[in-house]
Amino acid sequence: MTLTVTTWSLEQNSPDEQRPASAPREEVRIVRAEVPSAEFSRFLYTAVGQDVRWTDRLGLPYEQWQREISGPGAETWVAYVRGTPAGYAELAAREEGVVEIVYFGLIPAFRGRGIGGHLLGIAVARxxxxxxxxxxLPPTKRVWLHTCSKDGPHAMDNYLRRGFTLFDTAVTEEPDTADPGPWPGAFPAPRD
Incomplete structure (x- = not known):
């Protein structure tokens, strides 16, 4: 069984294009994970991506995962709510002056609370x-990211509100993995 997935690529070409979000309703701390840890990165990846079927990194061996998060210009920024990880943004310098927001998202229990815009605004500034x-590293000339139809319903709107503009759209067929994430039933039922 396959799943039709639309992927949108978005960019900013000047720091003047970024638009920060208002502060969330609750206290949120955004902290850089200064010691690259494949274990922590995998935890964030599975916790954030479990219900939207992030699977592209799950097959990576430990050493490759560690390399992905340890390279020059690679940074992970984590949002914490009262000491609990709520989401993250992973940045990577790609080419001369190009930075990709490789992964971005919130753990399902923290969505819809005004945290995502705040975290994205800080990630873009960083x-x-x-x-x-x-x-x-050369100065940043371009920041880009991609989102897809498997991501949450507010993802695209958040990116557009932070000043990103669409530059490419692709439609592909992917295997429907139906992977439940780190364990079955790990994410809460959708809210009405």
């Missing part, structure tokens, strides 16, 4: 300032 934190 992407534009990546060279200032990593000696030897």
């Amino acid at each position: 992407a534009w300032d990546l060279a200032g934190r990593h000696p030897g």
